[in-house]
Amino acid sequence: MKKTFYLIPLTLFSLALLIHPPSIAGEQARVAWLKIEGYISPATIEYIKITIVENLHDYDIFLITLDTLGGEAEATLEIIKIIQASEKPVLCLVYPEGANAMSAGTYILMACRIAGMAPYTQIGACQPVVAGVPSNDTKTINFLSEKIASLAKMNNRNESIARLFVTKNLVLGPEEALQKNVIEVIARSPREFLEKIDGWEVAVRDGKVTLNTGDSLLIEVGKPLKVQFMEFFSNPLISSILLAVGIMTLILGFTSPGWGAEVAGGILILLGLIGQGFDVNLVGLLLVGIGGALLVYEVLSHTFGAAAVGGILSLSIGIILMAGSPPRQQFVSQIWFSELITTISIVMMIISVFFGFLIYKAIQAVRSKPYLKEVPDEYGRAVDLLSPGVEGYVRIGGELWKALSKREVKPGERVRVIGRIRDVLLVEAVEEEKEGNEDNR
Known part of the structure; x- marks a missing residue:
């Protein structure tokens, strides 16, 4: 009899839980506000994953605000x-006023519970x-339309x-969108959005x-x-x-001594390839x-003619192709793509003119080296390994000269000019104690 007495309230409590699902948070729900702005890339995945997956238990609800013209297909689907898969509600608001959630943004909006x-x-x-043109491939269109x-x-939204x-x-x-049952709420701010959905029941x-x-x-x-690092270098414009x-820096390095420019150029190229996912378009790469x-x-x-013009044009077109036709499928609006290509084209023109001028001046400097009528009896320092x-x-007399040596000379060692072959000096290493008055270091 006593067991039956205790079972009655327990049964009633269980029924109440079934009829009235539990509320999120006891006194005050903690809502994580994630801002997705600009191009959707692997950086966006990392941002979402860190907040919703790794820090799941720090929050009760996740609110994503969107302002994007699209992004990578793989990133969007991830x-x-x-x-x-979230155990807690993930909600979405296209915000602020005047913002867009085009293409990839719309897929994310449709995936959210509210x-x-x-x-x-x-x-x-x-x-x-x-490549800037809407795809009409039936297989792709059918998959994407069924997905959304x-x-x-x-x-429970309008599938048609x-x-x-x-x-x-x-x-x-x-x-x-509200009239056609594509969204549930119109709100001017995240706070107004949360106030309007108070008490709503959602699936997780x-x-x-x-x-x-x-x-x-x-x-x-x-x-x-x-x-932030991934977001910056994943931007197609930045990587291009x-x-x-x-x-250009790598090439400029070939016109000057040392390896500083070559190293800097190599690093910039590697950073640029991050945005390409190391899977660049073959034609653009070629x-x-x-x-x-x-x-x-x-x-x-040293001709500064057709090869320079052809090289700059080929390089510019290749960069544009690698940004404009990436191997990864894109969920972007045509407006975004057109703006990207226009911006890249303008920037490439400026960069090409700037570096073309630098290369030209470097070649000019090499050409304008005075021809030695007499071998100078001067001392200097080796810049490169001879x-x-x-x-x-x-470096002799404050200028850089090409030089040869019969024996190995390490960078920084003191040298003396002993002859010349045309405009190339013949030098030899000298002991530091044999220095005269050093004024050419």
């Missing part, structure tokens, strides 16, 4: 997986873009309209929860240094500029290689 838009924002235009429709269905985002490049404002991976967001604590989650400047070879030939031949048959540079 973010969707993280959202779908979708909202601020006034004067837009979503849609999800047709994939290849399944996301809409998962969150979701498909039109891909097949017809449909674009909607907040009022139309393991069931349903009731949101307690009326007086929630909204915590803006900053981007760690690692994410780094590659261009790196190659053009870059041809352009670099032509410019190296120009430096060595060995039999291998030319290097020495």
